Amino acid sequence: MRIDVVTIFPDYLAALDLSLVGKARQRGLLDLRVHDLRDWTTDRHRTVDDTPFGGGAGMVMRPDVWGTALDDVLGGEPAAASPGRILILPTPSGEVFTQRHAEELAGAGQLVFACGRYEGIDARVAGHYRDAGLDVRELSIGDYVLNGGEVAALVMIEAVARLVPGMVGNPESLVEESHGAAGLLEYPVYTKPPEWHGRGIPEVLLSGHHARIERWRRDEALRRTAARRPDMIAGLDGTVLDKHDRAL
Numbered sequence: 001m002r003i004d005v006v007t008i009f010p011d012y013l014a015a016l017d018l019s020l021v022g023k024a025r026q027r028g029l030l031d032l033r034v035h036d037l038r039d040w041t042t043d044r045h046r047t048v049d050d051t052p053f054g055g056g057a058g059m060v061m062r063p064d065v066w067g068t069a070l071d072d073v074l075g076g077e078p079a080a081a082s083p084g085r086i087l088i089l090p091t092p093s094g095e096v097f098t099q100r101h102a103e104e105l106a107g108a109g110q111l112v113f114a115c116g117r118y119e120g121i122d123a124r125v126a127g128h129y130r131d132a133g134l135d136v137r138e139l140s141i142g143d144y145v146l147n148g149g150e151v152a153a154l155v156m157i158e159a160v161a162r163l164v165p166g167m168v169g170n171p172e173s174l175v176e177e178s179h180g181a182a183g184l185l186e187y188p189v190y191t192k193p194p195e196w197h198g199r200g201i202p203e204v205l206l207s208g209h210h211a212r213i214e215r216w217r218r219d220e221a222l223r224r225t226a227a228r229r230p231d232m233i234a235g236l237d238g239t240v241l242d243k244h245d246r247a248l
């Protein structure tokens, strides 16, 4: 898989040289290229933004600079002739990125991340490549304020890269760790020492009774999910009930 990231802060993506993604690059499993958007500017100040039409605070990133950069990164081929290519625009106004997206994107031939800053990228950029037949995704990593798309690109690249065949030694470990069995949150985990700051280990985990341990783990996952993410197990009317049918 080839991944391109276009940004005005290429150093932000240096973290991708570490850990799993770094190793995959060295093993040739991942062809990751980071590009500085300013390399496609034509003025002496290397300008990438301008004031917004209609007024308002902040600056908007120019479509002409982004267009020349993306045309180059997409290899100049007509977008429609590029199956397996996806242009990703990280944006707070996008569809929320989930593991489903990671699984889908991991099957692409090339992902191109266009990281916006300021108030965002001129909306015509997404429209231009969509109308040219390219698969364009506007994706958000959540509802909070960030200063740009680079952090989001790092999150999405890690989530996708670990699913690329050959990336992770034991494919079984690709089961959704952050969400355990049946779409629940993970149960609490413990290791040595058996006592720490006067805190022991749940007795059942020392029992060697695997059926009881599995039952305890599932109960804890249910308890955690009901408390922290009722949206994951709410009933049809949005309520979550405990074992006495009391709404949590």
Ligand SMILES: Nc1ccc2ncsc2c1
Binding pocket: 090, 091, 092, 139, 140, 141, 142, 143, 144, 145, 146, 147, 148, 149, 152
């Ligand atoms: N502020 C903000 C929040 C989410 C998000 N996702 C991709 S870029 C971005 C920016």
